[in-house]
Amino acid sequence: GAVVSQHPSRVICKSGTSVKIECRSLDFQATTMFWYRQFPKQSLMLMATSNEGSKATYEQGVEKDKFLINHASLTLSTLTVTSAHPEDSSFYICSASWPRETYEQYFGPGTRLTVT
Amino acid sequence: KNQVEQSPQSLIILEGKNCTLQCNYTVSPFSNLRWYKQDTGRGPVSLTIMTFSENTKSNGRYTATLDADTKQSSLHITASQLSDSASYICVAEGGGFKTIFGAGTRLFVKA
Numbered sequence: 136g137a138v139v140s141q142h143p144s145r146v147i148c149k150s151g152t153s154v155k156i157e158c159r160s161l162d163f164q165a166t167t168m169f170w171y172r173q174f175p176k177q178s179l180m181l182m183a184t185s186n187e188g189s190k191a192t193y194e195q196g197v198e199k200d201k202f203l204i205n206h207a208s209l210t211l212s213t214l215t216v217t218s219a220h221p222e223d224s225s226f227y228i229c230s231a232s233w234p235r236e237t238y239e240q241y242f243g244p245g246t247r248l249t250v251t
Numbered sequence: 252k253n254q255v256e257q258s259p260q261s262l263i264i265l266e267g268k269n270c271t272l273q274c275n276y277t278v279s280p281f282s283n284l285r286w287y288k289q290d291t292g293r294g295p296v297s298l299t300i301m302t303f304s305e306n307t308k309s310n311g312r313y314t315a316t317l318d319a320d321t322k323q324s325s326l327h328i329t330a331s332q333l334s335d336s337a338s339y340i341c342v343a344e345g346g347g348f349k350t351i352f353g354a355g356t357r358l359f360v361k362a
Contacts, residue, residue: 178353244294
């Protein structure tokens with residue numbers, strides 16, 4: 136099946152700094168990538184949808200200037216958390232997809248962000 | 252309002268036993284119903300997908316059912332194993348990339 140990787144798997148950063156998370160589709164070209172955030176014992180919350188070469192579409196309540204998303208190629212999307220605060224500590228998961236009959240999303244393994 | 256509700260929130264069973272997880276959805280339009288397994292600290296992995304016209308789908312010891320009339324789905328796990336301990340997420344899709352996630356059921360399988 137399709138494989139999606141994320142890097143790093145874990146990151147600890149200081150409050151006020153920025154951190155970048157990469158999401159790569161390893162064996163297919165992803166025209167659409169999604170970024171989710173998941174707090175403990177809660178389900179995934181969609182943050183934004185990005186299509187290769189265009190600006191990301193953010194969900195209501197997600198600050199686009201704080202969570203910068205770049206989908207520069209068909210195999211790579213990045214999420215940059217700018218001026219991180221402790222409340223940004225969460226599990227960030229990306230998924231990748233391409234238009235098919237079932238619109239299946241293939242999820243990455245997630246990135247645990249801890250802001251101290 | 253589009254939403255997916257799962258029950259129970261958590262479940263503890265003994266290894267070897269069967270269990271059934273429930274999912275109710277109100278998503279319109281509705282196209283597909285998926286079940287995912289998410290291990291702690293990992294991304295979700297797809298178990299089954301059913302279109303609105305399908306009633307059941309199996310994947311090894313996992314069997315999902317769908318009743319599009321009552322908008323209910325279930326995931327039945329047979330002969331549970333310790334490795335089945337995870338969160339199981341029900342997802343209703345409304346066409347294209349419209350995706351509504353349930354909060355999940357946390358399953359604990361004990362020896």
